[in-house]
Amino acid sequence: MNVRVLMLAAALGGLVAPAVARAQTERLAGRLDDRTRAAVTALVDSARAAGLPADPLVNKALEGASKGADGGRIAAAVRALAGDLARTRAALGRSATEAELVAGAAALRAGATPAFLERLRGGYPREPLVVPLAVMADLVARGVPADTAARSVLALVRAGMREAELVAFRQSVERDVALGAPAGAAAAVRVNAAERDFGISATGQQPPSAPPRPRKP
């Protein structure tokens, strides 16, 4: 690629980026009063300058507008989400996708620690982490203590569970809770059962006394 092509690409990027940014904030037009819109736009611009995705912040503002929240509350929610996104990116790295940042921010909001996100990313630097992060947050929403939910997800991912299996695990815990089981205990029991199925112990080692069971399809 020669210098002229690079210059052309840079010029195009420089011309297009402001237009995309304008299109994103124009979604707020007619949905927020002028003062709130200005506050949210400033927050979005600031986040974008820091390399954070703008769409989730705009969505948060639109959610507030749709629900009739006042401007101060909307701006506070957008600011809080920007902070969560920044913490998530610090934990997951600059290569994290927008979907991963959104799911990670939800996990943090649910009570996950940045260390949990770092361990997840460290173990799977190239795998999409949206579902594991979402399952962690969903378990907490169902009443599983945050540290138990985080440990469960780490153990299951380490054991080799795929996305569909993680979702099925969450559904199993939900059913147990609906039937009256304590949420934390339900998660622990289900993790133990999954580890038996997958032939991996909680420490990530093969159990010496039992041969590994075949994986579920």
Add this chain to the structure above:
Amino acid sequence: MHGTPDDHLISRIAAELRRPVPLRPDFDARVMAAVRRDIPSLPVRAWTWLREPRVVAMSPLGGLAMAAGLAGLLVVGAVSREPIADSRKPIADSREPIADSRKPIADGREPIAAASVTFLLSAPQARSVALAGDFNDWDAARVLMRREASGLWTVDVPLTPGRYRYVFVVDGRRFVADPAAPRAAGDDFGTPTSVVTVGGGALRAAGGSL
């Protein structure tokens, strides 16, 4: 005039060369037919012309003008881009049957791959139910749900992998969380919100260590 022996030889060669060569009468026709056979067809000639590399000279000013034109096209595309499922009319008309087994939905909420997600709400008394969420700018007017005879309201929405927050809007004013889906942690605006997660990859069994 008497020439040298060489002159005689040259004269004889020249006379021999001047003597007409006997040709078959159809010789010219056969030659022309062979020439016509070697001319490639029009599509082949056009394809060859298109594939031949060419050097295009452009002034810096022309390059900038072309870049500005391309940027303008991109800007128009970006500005006119509408969010998913926003076609300025309800998408409920195009929904497919809920029991369509080709749709990979688990628990009615979480497809394994990016695909159409079916949203359901049982509300027999409702006069209208709409869907508002991260996927449609939280604008309930954009995704109206369709009522089944049983009082079940449904709609299919195409979603790319990610985690989305949403609520049902009943009768245009009441926000209702999805009773069958996880709740979003920490509601910011005082009304419960549901979440749907769309997966797009598959964590492999081996290769990771935590």
